[in-house]
Amino acid sequence: MDLKKALSIEDLRVIARKRVPRFVFDYVAGGSEDEVTLQGNRESFERLRFRPRTLVDVSQRSLHTTILGGPSRLPVIAGPVGLLGLSWRHGDMEMAHAAAAAGVPYGVSTVSMDSLEDIAREAGGRLWFQCYVFRERAITEALIRRAAAAGYETLIITSDFPVAGKRERDLRSGLLPANQLTLRTKLDILLHPRWLASVATQRPRFVNLERELGAGRDAASFLTSNMFDPALDWDDFRRFRDLWKGKLLLKGVLRAEDAARAVACGADGVVLSNHGGRQLDGAISGMDALPEVVREIRGRASIIVDGGVRRGSDIAKALACGAEAVILGRAVNYGLAAGGAAGVTRALDILRDEFDRTLALNGCCRPADLSPDLITTV
Numbered sequence: 001m002d003l004k005k006a007l008s009i010e011d012l013r014v015i016a017r018k019r020v021p022r023f024v025f026d027y028v029a030g031g032s033e034d035e036v037t038l039q040g041n042r043e044s045f046e047r048l049r050f051r052p053r054t055l056v057d058v059s060q061r062s063l064h065t066t067i068l069g070g071p072s073r074l075p076v077i078a079g080p081v082g083l084l085g086l087s088w089r090h091g092d093m094e095m096a097h098a099a100a101a102a103g104v105p106y107g108v109s110t111v112s113m114d115s116l117e118d119i120a121r122e123a124g125g126r127l128w129f130q131c132y133v134f135r136e137r138a139i140t141e142a143l144i145r146r147a148a149a150a151g152y153e154t155l156i157i158t159s160d161f162p163v164a165g166k167r168e169r170d171l172r173s174g175l176l177p178a179n180q181l182t183l184r185t186k187l188d189i190l191l192h193p194r195w196l197a198s199v200a201t202q203r204p205r206f207v208n209l210e211r212e213l214g215a216g217r218d219a220a221s222f223l224t225s226n227m228f229d230p231a232l233d234w235d236d237f238r239r240f241r242d243l244w245k246g247k248l249l250l251k252g253v254l255r256a257e258d259a260a261r262a263v264a265c266g267a268d269g270v271v272l273s274n275h276g277g278r279q280l281d282g283a284i285s286g287m288d289a290l291p292e293v294v295r296e297i298r299g300r301a302s303i304i305v306d307g308g309v310r311r312g313s314d315i316a317k318a319l320a321c322g323a324e325a326v327i328l329g330r331a332v333n334y335g336l337a338a339g340g341a342a343g344v345t346r347a348l349d350i351l352r353d354e355f356d357r358t359l360a361l362n363g364c365c366r367p368a369d370l371s372p373d374l375i376t377t378v
């Protein structure tokens, strides 16, 4: 199947699965432990059904919206997703170009394989920087300063990573814990010569970190050596607020009181997320947490939700339940792995088309028309 024939995100997933070696596909598609939460993210959307309004003139529609006070042509944000360079050569840059062309923000991951400065210089668009917090705080703070200097408008602090989730697919392939691929994984790579010829020439490099670590230290072993800081707490979050003058998001919130606390610390918004089912298996989904968070902070801060968005109707459900926008993780990553920037564009086109149809079929002309009365649970 070629890109143009892909009708759904699922079609892009199928193309991606064939294009990349198994260990890359598993890294993107997989979750932690029994993948209960990964599956639950989809089920949260599937449980919701529409109660559409009928006989509404929907001839004049617009999908444009505002996310964190800035314009977006769709209520979605691409990423943040680490190691995109494994899916496509210079995958972060490709993602950035596609997001900028589609007029939606892109959240660059700390562990991108193109540098945050190169992405800002070459791709532009609305760029957000996602920051992991390392034990060596000087590294985190230097990254935050660099993102500010490069013109990033929003900082995302990811809080659901005090320790890494147990991702058994990656442990089996040898990607984790220390990127020592098994013989079986290496043989499978050889069966993907096109991938090998393009992607494998861009050695996995964590360019953002390399600069901070200096010549004597290797970024890949730094990342696999438990460098994420399990001591991260609310005092730290307040300090990041003082350090960062732009918009600030806390990503990884699943409880109303945490959302309220983030706002009290000066956050401009929260991302309701379980990290795409890759961290705490058994956690509720962002969609499950949405109603209580909406009751607590709506009108005071932006509420963004992620996890399991695969259809335009999922975007509509999230907005109807009170979210301002959704983050796309795998949906755009599958597009990237299927066809680089063109594949991401295809993924965004598919979701745009589906979202537009969903609006019209619900008797809505714009994202702001989506309201809770359109939704029921089955």
Ligand SMILES: Cc1cc2nc3c(=O)[nH]c(=O)nc-3n(C[C@H](O)[C@H](O)[C@H](O)COP(=O)(O)O)c2cc1C
Binding pocket: 027, 028, 029, 041, 079, 080, 081, 082, 083, 109, 110, 111, 130, 158, 251, 273, 274, 275, 276, 277, 278, 306, 307, 308, 309, 327, 328, 329, 330, 331, 333
């Ligand atoms: C392959 C992969 C890598 C990810 N890397 C990061 C990351 O570096 N930083 C981060 O905050 N979230 C990361 N996430 C989580 C996503 O930002 C997002 O929360 C999640 O993918 C949403 O679920 P979905 O993939 O079902 O859309 C990653 C997700 C995937 C699938």
